[in-house]
Amino acid sequence: MAIEIPSDMTPELVPFAWLLGQWEGVGVLGYGQDVPDRQFGQIVSFTQSGLPFIEYRAESYLLDEEGQRTRPISVETGFWQLGRKLQEGDLGPGLIPGAAEPTLATAADVERLRREEGGFEITANINHPGGVSELYVGVIDGPRIQMATDAVMRAEGAKEYTAASRMYGLVNGELMWAWDMAALGHEMASHASARLRRTNAAEVVR
Secondary structure, eight states: OOOOOOTTOOGGGGGGGGGOEEEEEEEEEEETBTEEEEEEEEEEEEEEOSSSSEEEEEEEEEEOTTSOEEEEEEEEEEEEEEOOOOOTTSOOSTTOOOOSSOSSOSHHHHHTTOOTTSSEEEEEEEEETTTEEEEEEEEEOSSEEEEEEEEEEEOTTSOOEEEEEEEEEEETTEEEEEEEEEETTOOSEEEEEEEEEEEEOOOBOO
């Protein structure tokens, strides 16, 4: 499957090009004996703004037995990027602007970050309603991502949630993902998975 790479994409985001766009589909959620399996729908978008990160947003909603939407259940937002040490020319902290030219300006610059085993290290922060924020570290290797939480931050009143892992892959043009988590006093166990189809092409946010 050919992957279109936006002409203005900063080079270090090229490994993420296969994710760009909006995806929609259905999946199954549950969590051991506490949460029986239920069907849900999801709309996921991955966009880029010319900066060295991908913006992530996922809206999920319950479906009835006929596959019709009933009510929303969650929204996730976050940023995904290559895992590397930031340099003086990179943006931040706060609103401190980065240099006009990207720190990694060429494909050769990015290639130097490739691991000996293949693929690139990545980081992703994902924010949830209810006072939970996750920091993931992992690897993107072609059209496949595997990542696990390096840290979970919870507000004082948040429900217990201690760790998670996620897997994403492009299979026959569809985005497949699976999410395991440790929460509510339980060890890591399967929580949700879905199959999504692209509903529009890569979009650049201005």
